[in-house]
Amino acid sequence: xxxxxxxxxGARLRAIRTQQGLSLHGVEExxxxxxxxxxxxxxxxxxxxxxxxxxxxxAEFYGVPxxxxxPGGASPSPLAPAPKLVIDLERLSQLPKDKAGPLAxxxxxxxxxxxxxxxKVLSIRxxxxxxxAVIYDKSPAELTEExxxxxxxxxxxxxxxxxx
Numbered sequence: 104x105x106x107x108x109x110x111x112x113g114a115r116l117r118a119i120r121t122q123q124g125l126s127l128h129g130v131e132e133x134x135x136x137x138x139x140x141x142x143x144x145x146x147x148x149x150x151x152x153x154x155x156x157x158x159x160x161x162a163e164f165y166g167v168p169x170x171x172x173x174p175g176g177a178s179p180s181p182l183a184p185a186p187k188l189v190i191d192l193e194r195l196s197q198l199p200k201d202k203a204g205p206l207a208x209x210x211x212x213x214x215x216x217x218x219x220x221x222x223k224v225l226s227i228r229x230x231x232x233x234x235x236a237v238i239y240d241k242s243p244a245e246l247t248e249e250x251x252x253x254x255x256x257x258x259x260x261x262x263x264x265x266x267x
Contacts, residue, residue, distance in 0.1 A: 109149030111174030117147040119165050119172065134164060188232055188263050190225045194254045203253065205238045229263060 127140035145151035162169040190210055210225050236243045244264045250256040
């Protein structure tokens with residue numbers, strides 16, 4: 104009888120697989136037989152224990168961090184706090200709209216949601232940087248460098264993208 108943890112882990116595995124539009128046989132085909140449909144299915148049902156090594160390999164195959172597969176938000180806690188991403192709103196307001204318009208609109212939306220109108224700085228999360236990177240069609244690292252060059256992010260922000 105599978106444990107609750109094994110069932111939860113299996114549900115996470117199934118959710119990631121289905122989000123990627125893959126059937127169990129699709130996993131086997133895409134992995135060129137590396138991952139057998141019957142084995143992945145047994146992991147998903149919690150009928151078969153998955154080793155840490157196999158879980159890491161499966162996470163790599165799906166292109167997700169291992170922590171995304173672990174039940175209960177069991178992502179490891181960082182040893183040091185992640186560096187803050189602090190947007191200099193005063194500098195942002197001085198930039199041409201054609202260059203910084205998307206960032207200005209994004210920052211204004213966050214300010215509105217938070218009710219935070221100090222007008223000097225705005226802290227954003229790493230997830231916000233990822234979203235902005237999509238908007239600007241750049242990687243988070245490239246966008247961070249661009250924002251540093253614009254003077255809206257401190258050079259310390261480079262450490263934040265290293266943890267992605």
